[in-house]
Amino acid sequence: MGIATEVISKIVIVGFLVFASIYDTKHHKIPNFIHPIIIVFSFFAFDAHLMERVAGAFMGFLPLFIVSITTKKLGMGDAKLLMSFGFAIGVKCLFAAIIGLFVMVFTVGIYQAVKNKSLPVALAPFLSAGFIVVIFIERIV
Numbered sequence: 133m134g135i136a137t138e139v140i141s142k143i144v145i146v147g148f149l150v151f152a153s154i155y156d157t158k159h160h161k162i163p164n165f166i167h168p169i170i171i172v173f174s175f176f177a178f179d180a181h182l183m184e185r186v187a188g189a190f191m192g193f194l195p196l197f198i199v200s201i202t203t204k205k206l207g208m209g210d211a212k213l214l215m216s217f218g219f220a221i222g223v224k225c226l227f228a229a230i231i232g233l234f235v236m237v238f239t240v241g242i243y244q245a246v247k248n249k250s251l252p253v254a255l256a257p258f259l260s261a262g263f264i265v266v267i268f269i270e271r272i273v
Contacts, residue, residue, distance in 0.1 A: 141177035142267065145170055145220070149260035152213065156256035162209030167216040174220030178267075184222035192218030192225040210255045217263050224266055232262030 152166045174180075180188070193215035200206045218225035236258040244250055 137176050141173040144173050145177060146264060149256075149263065153254070153257035153260050156209070156254040160252060160254060161207065162213055162256050164209075164212075167212045170213075170216040171219050174216075178221050180220070180222045185219045188218030188220075188222035188225050189215045190218070191223050192216075192229070195229075206255065210259065213256060213259055217259070221263075221267065221270070224270065225263070228262035228266045229259060230262070231265050232258035232260070235261060 148166055148169050152162050156162050174185075193211050196206060196211035196214050197208070200208055200211050214225060214229055217228055221228075232255070236253065236255070240253050
């Protein structure tokens, strides 16, 4: 796989993450076609082994799936998005989730606490930001 293929694939993935983030912010839903696109392009963008991809997909999906079905405050799109991150980069997707959730808590959480409001928050922009941070850190290290 050439460097051009890797770069173009990562650009495509980031482009669809931006789209998913904007769409989730407006509609509180992540379109289902986003996940397969991330998975397909991940084969050209990342060198994770198949078992690492499967483990990452499972570990990414399961926590958000459990939160989704038990609280009804989180959509399945978020769980599927983290699953596709896991399939793309393996178990490092958990770092993406931690980074994204950390940023969300310290921006939206503080804002809502100061304003004394509780508004629904789109999670896709924060998960996507965490994913982008992880893939850039991975490339540097």
